[in-house]
Amino acid sequence: xxxxxxxxxxxxxxxxxxxxxxxxxxxxxxxxxxxxxxxxxxxxxxxxxxxxxxxxxxxxxxxxxxxxxxxxxxxxxxxxxxxxxxxxxxxxxxxxxxxxxxxxxxxxxxxxxxxxxxxxxxxxxxxxxxxxxxxxxxxxxxxxxxxxxxxxxxxxxxxxxxxxxxxxxxxxxxxxxxxxxxxxxxxxxxxxxxxxxxxxxxxxxxxxxxxxxxxxxxxxxxxxxxxxxxxxxxxxxxxxxxxxxxxxxxxxxxxxxxxxxxxxxxxxxxxxxxxxxxxxxxxxxxxxxxxxxxxxxxxxxxxxxxxxxxxxxxxxxxxxxxxxxxxxxxxxxxxxxxxxxxxxxxxxxxxxxxxxxxxxxxxxxxxxxxxxxxxxxxxxxxxxxxxxxxxxxxxxxxxxxxxxxxxxxxxxxxxxxxxxx
Amino acid sequence: xxxxxxxxxxxxxxxxxxxxxxxxxxxxxxxxxxxxxxxxxxxxxxxxxxxxxxxxxxxxxxxxxxxxxxxxxxxxxxxxxxxxxxxxxxxxxxxxxxxxxxxxxxxxxxxxxxxxxxxxxxxxxxxxxxxxxxxxxxxxxxxxxxxxxxxxxxxxxxxxxxxxxxxxxxxxxxxxxxxxxxxxxxxxxxxxxxxxxxxxxxxxxxxxxxxxxxxxxxxxxxxxxxxxxxxxxxxxxxxxxxxxxxxxxxxxxxxxxxxxxxxxxxxxxxxxxxxxxxxxxxxxxxxxxxxxxxxxxxxxxxxxxxxxxxxxxxxxxxxxxxxxxxxxxxxxxxxxxxxxxxxxxxxxxxxxxxxxxxxxxxxxxxxxxxxxxxxxxxxxxxxxxxxxxxxxxxxxxxxxxxxxxxxxxxxxxxxxxxxxxxxxxxxxxxxxxxxxxxxxxxxxxxxxxxxxxxxxxxxxxxxxxxxxxxxxxxxxxxxxxxxxxxxxxxxxxxxxxxxxxxxxxxxxxxxxxxxxxxxxxxxxxxxxxxx
Numbered sequence: 001x002x003x004x005x006x007x008x009x010x011x012x013x014x015x016x017x018x019x020x021x022x023x024x025x026x027x028x029x030x031x032x033x034x035x036x037x038x039x040x041x042x043x044x045x046x047x048x049x050x051x052x053x054x055x056x057x058x059x060x061x062x063x064x065x066x067x068x069x070x071x072x073x074x075x076x077x078x079x080x081x082x083x084x085x086x087x088x089x090x091x092x093x094x095x096x097x098x099x100x101x102x103x104x105x106x107x108x109x110x111x112x113x114x115x116x117x118x119x120x121x122x123x124x125x126x127x128x129x130x131x132x133x134x135x136x137x138x139x140x141x142x143x144x145x146x147x148x149x150x151x152x153x154x155x156x157x158x159x160x161x162x163x164x165x166x167x168x169x170x171x172x173x174x175x176x177x178x179x180x181x182x183x184x185x186x187x188x189x190x191x192x193x194x195x196x197x198x199x200x201x202x203x204x205x206x207x208x209x210x211x212x213x214x215x216x217x218x219x220x221x222x223x224x225x226x227x228x229x230x231x232x233x234x235x236x237x238x239x240x241x242x243x244x245x246x247x248x249x250x251x252x253x254x255x256x257x258x259x260x261x262x263x264x265x266x267x268x269x270x271x272x273x274x275x276x277x278x279x280x281x282x283x284x285x286x287x288x289x290x291x292x293x294x295x296x297x298x299x300x301x302x303x304x305x306x307x308x309x310x311x312x313x314x315x316x317x318x319x320x321x322x323x324x325x326x327x328x329x330x331x332x333x334x335x336x337x338x339x340x341x342x343x344x345x346x347x348x349x350x351x352x353x354x355x356x357x358x359x360x361x362x363x364x365x366x367x368x369x370x371x372x373x374x375x376x377x378x379x380x381x382x383x384x385x386x387x388x389x390x391x392x393x394x395x396x397x398x399x400x401x402x403x404x405x406x407x408x409x410x411x412x413x414x415x416x417x418x419x420x421x
Numbered sequence: 422x423x424x425x426x427x428x429x430x431x432x433x434x435x436x437x438x439x440x441x442x443x444x445x446x447x448x449x450x451x452x453x454x455x456x457x458x459x460x461x462x463x464x465x466x467x468x469x470x471x472x473x474x475x476x477x478x479x480x481x482x483x484x485x486x487x488x489x490x491x492x493x494x495x496x497x498x499x500x501x502x503x504x505x506x507x508x509x510x511x512x513x514x515x516x517x518x519x520x521x522x523x524x525x526x527x528x529x530x531x532x533x534x535x536x537x538x539x540x541x542x543x544x545x546x547x548x549x550x551x552x553x554x555x556x557x558x559x560x561x562x563x564x565x566x567x568x569x570x571x572x573x574x575x576x577x578x579x580x581x582x583x584x585x586x587x588x589x590x591x592x593x594x595x596x597x598x599x600x601x602x603x604x605x606x607x608x609x610x611x612x613x614x615x616x617x618x619x620x621x622x623x624x625x626x627x628x629x630x631x632x633x634x635x636x637x638x639x640x641x642x643x644x645x646x647x648x649x650x651x652x653x654x655x656x657x658x659x660x661x662x663x664x665x666x667x668x669x670x671x672x673x674x675x676x677x678x679x680x681x682x683x684x685x686x687x688x689x690x691x692x693x694x695x696x697x698x699x700x701x702x703x704x705x706x707x708x709x710x711x712x713x714x715x716x717x718x719x720x721x722x723x724x725x726x727x728x729x730x731x732x733x734x735x736x737x738x739x740x741x742x743x744x745x746x747x748x749x750x751x752x753x754x755x756x757x758x759x760x761x762x763x764x765x766x767x768x769x770x771x772x773x774x775x776x777x778x779x780x781x782x783x784x785x786x787x788x789x790x791x792x793x794x795x796x797x798x799x800x801x802x803x804x805x806x807x808x809x810x811x812x813x814x815x816x817x818x819x820x821x822x823x824x825x826x827x828x829x830x831x832x833x834x835x836x837x838x839x840x841x842x843x844x845x846x847x848x849x850x851x852x853x854x855x856x857x858x859x860x861x862x863x864x865x866x867x868x869x870x871x872x873x874x875x876x877x878x879x880x881x882x883x884x885x886x887x888x889x890x891x892x893x894x895x896x897x898x899x900x901x902x903x904x905x906x907x908x909x910x911x912x913x914x915x916x917x918x919x920x921x922x923x924x925x926x927x928x929x930x931x932x933x934x935x936x937x938x939x940x941x942x943x944x945x946x947x948x949x950x951x952x
Binding site: 160163202214240252254255272275278384385 | 459460487525558615618654661665668773774778780781786788871875876912915919921
């Protein structure tokens with residue numbers, strides 16, 4: 001009796017100290033890793049993905065788990081520190097022996113963990129839109145490729161309803177995703193007859209907080225020619241000072257619209273959106289999309305946020321595109337494991353192809369048979385007074401991803417499936 | 422209304438080919454404006470504006486604030502939970518399944534221009550002024566010419582008449598009549614709007630203007646508008662430089678006391694700012710919960726609160742750790758760095774690792790428009806003013822008060838000060854906690870322009886040391902010059918080389934400068950005891 005008490009106390013101590021997230025009391029669980037920054041500049045975007053992953057895992061467990069076993073999440077914090085992502089990934093795979101990892105937001109973190117996953121033949125589900133130019137057998141990309149977000153957004157800006165923009169400011173944080181996306185966009189704009197002097201490219205460091213000069217430059221650029229639009233690939237908490245400055249300096253959407261690829265409902269929390277009405281974002285999901293699946297998804301999240309008293313969300317629950325992508329990814333993985341009757345990565349990878357899931361975005365998302373990307377619809381939304389988005393344009397149905405953008409010449413002839421090793 | 426205006430109106434109506442009888446908004450018209458393809462909606466809207474329907478202004482206003490709903494072929498305005506029929510204005514029950522009207526930038530722009538068009542004929546000069554400003558921002562085409570002509574003819578205020586004349590020129594510059602284009606180009610030369618610059622640029626494109634004489638006139642107009650706009654740009658660089666400089670000054674001022682005067686290498690200085698910023702957050706939440714009526718005043722209450730909290734933490738640090746380490750800079754550095762980690766983790770455990778939202782009060786949102794391309798945001802202006810008020814306070818306190826005299830005495834010659842009866846230990850504590858309090862004030866300012874998170878201090882600690890060292894240790898004036906100088910330099914470089922390169926260039930500059938002048942801009946002169 002005494003010994004058992006001591007054991008319990010030890011477990012309690014361990015749990016309290018936070019060294020283990022959940023002690024593995026039963027052997028018949030499947031461990032899954034959650035690898036999102038819970039501190040640092042990316043915490044603004046990633047923390048909620050950790051929460052939605054835990055919610056989805058709870059949901060699956062409540063329905064009996066996978067292969068009759070409960071899922072057991074292992075949460076780690078790579079703290080917006082790219083090398084630490086690789087270390088934590090290694091720890092999840094080799095030490096915790098997780099069957100799959102859901103995680104990463106920035107492409108630099110994905111690039112950092114990629115060798116770890118390929119080396120140990122493990123599985124990563126990446127839930128965020130990105131620049132493409134990558135296709136690994138060990139990664140499933142549930143966010144958008146450039147042709148599912150960036151290209152349609154620019155086409156919209158050039159259309160009559162989007163303001164017939166003729167000049168473009170490509171503004172981003174200085175790392176691989178914005179640089180590559182802007183490379184693709186520049187060559188896309190060239191193909192539309194836009195010349196280099198009508199394109200301005202600007203980068204700021206991670207965590208940049210003084211956007212006065214940038215806004216000034218945008219104003220100057222927009223006065224030097226025809227209708228100008230800004231394409232923002234700013235990531236992380238820099239978006240808050242950027243949008244604050246935009247509002248304070250009175251740059252209105254109908255004069256110079258800003259379309260963002262990494263700003264959703266969550267990033268705009270705490271920003272006064274009244275001066276920002278009309279600025280745009282392109283995603284594959286918005287909270288304001290109306291359909292029964294989404295209503296149920298939002299309700300599930302609202303209840304979960306209240307029950308777990310998640311800061312911010314317990315009072316004002318918000319959902320966004322990467323949350324939806326996380327939700328889809330975990331469900332699809334669970335379906336694939338059921339189909340493969342095993343958590344072995346190779347069997348799961350084979351079972352993933354052609355998986356379908358009724359997504360909150362209102363369409364049935366399909367995992368491509370070969371290229372590890374989802375077929376997703378594209379929405380373009382304008383910011384409303386209340387920080388939600390008003391969908392002003394959407395594709396008629398899901399779009400197949402092109403991870404190798406046809407607008408980069410070197411991509412010619414690349415196969416639309418991972419290289420076999 | 423004069424007879425002439427009547428005639429003009431009649432002419433207008435004839436021009437747009439519509440019968441003058443339809444002067445009330447009908448359900449069909451409201452529906453055409455609210456639903457359907459954007460092209461046809463805008464067309465319907467412009468037609469209605471040309472007719473001048475009397476209920477149109479209210480309807481357009483409701484459209485702009487998303488209060489219009491459509492059910493079947495009826496249109497409703499829902500305001501404060503009460504729904505009225507858009508055409509008749511009579512109260513009407515909203516049917517089940519009524520849908521919101523969605524507007525995008527294009528339709529919103531058209532609606533705003535329409536509203537301005539309706540108001541530009543208002544008898545109230547203030548309303549007209551607002552409408553003219555709104556219209557000046559919209560890109561007008563030939564279809565708005567009758568409206569502008571009408572407003573121009575009816576206008577009595579000379580300033581507004583001038584603006585309307587220029588507005589007419591922005592339309593006529595694309596006219597098919599050569600002499601009109603020429604006159605319009607000359608007229609536009611006096612503009613200071615950036616929109617006019619881009620319009621002229623557009624007209625100068627090879628395929629849009631073929632007449633050589635008009636081209637020359639356009640070119641001249643463009644260069645004179647550009648030279649006016651260039652002033653706005655120059656002033657903007659100066660303003661943003663001073664604004665960044667004032668932030669640097671605020672974050673470095675506290676350090677100028679603890680490091681500059683007392684010689685304590687305080688690596689926890691950034692965290693003291695962070696504590697100030699979090700205090701602002703807590704005060705904001707308290708106001709929201711208990712005093713929502715005066716929420717906008719929370720920043721004012723946060724200023725003393727942040728000072729006291731940070732000063733308190735500073736006093737505890739000094740008594741608990743730093744006083745044992747005077748004269749041992751290396752140990753002080755390590756100990757304060759450790760403290761900074763402890764403080765960060767403490768905040769992370771209390772408030773969470775994520776950034777906390779600090780809202781700008783209403784009076785700190787938005788900005789004042791000096792020129793069409795120069796808007797000075799209120800929060801930046803407030804921080805510049807705040808920085809100089811704090812600076813004046815610190816300078817007065819150090820130079821003019823007994824406490825300041827003691828600080829100077831103790832830092833310059835501790836033993837002598839002690840001999841003449843100054844309680845040096847107490848002065849040390851007070852001076853350190855005063856410096857910490859100033860850091861807290863810096864935190865209040867930072868919370869209004871950037872993110873508030875546990876890492877807030879880290880991003881400013883390097884900057885604040887740079888400012889103090891560059892200015893010359895022990896010199897308040899040096900800190901001021903270095904802070905403002907670095908701010909302006911950084912912004913000048915950022916304009917040329919971009920944010921990433923500017924940051925590197927500034928650091929390189931500082932390294933070279935310190936090598937040439939190790940004691941900083943303002944070196945301490947004379948035989949200082951510790952120098």
